[in-house]
Amino acid sequence: MISNNDSRVQRVKITCQAVSPGLTQSEFLPRAFGSKEQGEALYQRAPAVMQSQDIADIILFTLSAPPNVQVICTKYENSNVF
Secondary structure: OOOOOOHHHHHHOOOOOOOOOOOEOOOHHHHHHOOHHHHHHHHHHOOOOEOHHHHHHHHHHHHHOOOOOOOOOOOOOOOOOO
């Protein structure tokens, strides 16, 4: 794995970022379970559910950060939702 501090990356001005949003409200769960009610019930039980706008906001924030800034977030351990 190459980090943003690697001299090869700094020389060509490339940054590497990863966004792993976790559970995000979408049509996926209702379709996967074949029932809108069952899918929505899972979202209701989850302690934290992201919205699509949350993902868009963090991607724009990450892309707009200057090269000398590293965006670090904490890992959220979800309880057993399923």
